[in-house]
Amino acid sequence: MLLQLGDLLKSATGTKKIHEVFSDEIILDEFDIVSSSGLIWLTKINMGVWATTKILLNITSTCDRCLEKYNQVINIESDDIFYHFDYLGKNPELYDRIDSPEIFYIKDNMIELTESFRQNILVNMPIKLLCNLDCQGIVNKNNRISNTKLIDIENR
Numbered sequence: 001m002l003l004q005l006g007d008l009l010k011s012a013t014g015t016k017k018i019h020e021v022f023s024d025e026i027i028l029d030e031f032d033i034v035s036s037s038g039l040i041w042l043t044k045i046n047m048g049v050w051a052t053t054k055i056l057l058n059i060t061s062t063c064d065r066c067l068e069k070y071n072q073v074i075n076i077e078s079d080d081i082f083y084h085f086d087y088l089g090k091n092p093e094l095y096d097r098i099d100s101p102e103i104f105y106i107k108d109n110m111i112e113l114t115e116s117f118r119q120n121i122l123v124n125m126p127i128k129l130l131c132n133l134d135c136q137g138i139v140n141k142n143n144r145i146s147n148t149k150l151i152d153i154e155n156r
């Protein structure tokens with residue numbers, strides 16, 4: 001997701017802008033994002049732009065137990081600095097890491113948030129994907145899981 005910075009970089013340090021996320025604005029190859037909503041705050045800082053986001057995503061996922069598709073809700077809260085390219089140039093310790101996934105920079109007066117979103121989704125995705133906590137797994141129609149309690153015969 002590319003975000004135009006408009007005149008933010010020409011504004012005074014500390015200037016803020018808010019972007020409201022559209023429901024179909026966030027697209028990632030690895031995830032089937034059905035809808036998104038939330039806000040992105042952009043703040044002009046000396047180093048570039050500080051972007052904080054609070055976004056709710058609905059992602060079509062496959063349940064690990066029953067293998068049915070369901071809607072997984074994910075909250076992402078990111079907090080990233082997008083550096084001015086010339087700021088990076090003056091800071092060799094940052095410039096050396098320019099290709100690493102945690103260094104973001106401003107390009108053509110735009111910031112690219114996709115990688116930040118991708119990392120955040122991966123962190124916030126539950127390890128086990130379940131359509132609901134009580135999912136019984138794949139239940140064969142002719143072999144339903146019995147709810148009958150087993151009787152403890154040793155104590156009889």
Ligand SMILES: [Zn+2]
Pocket residue numbers: 063064065066067068130131132135136137
């Ligand atoms: Zn399930």
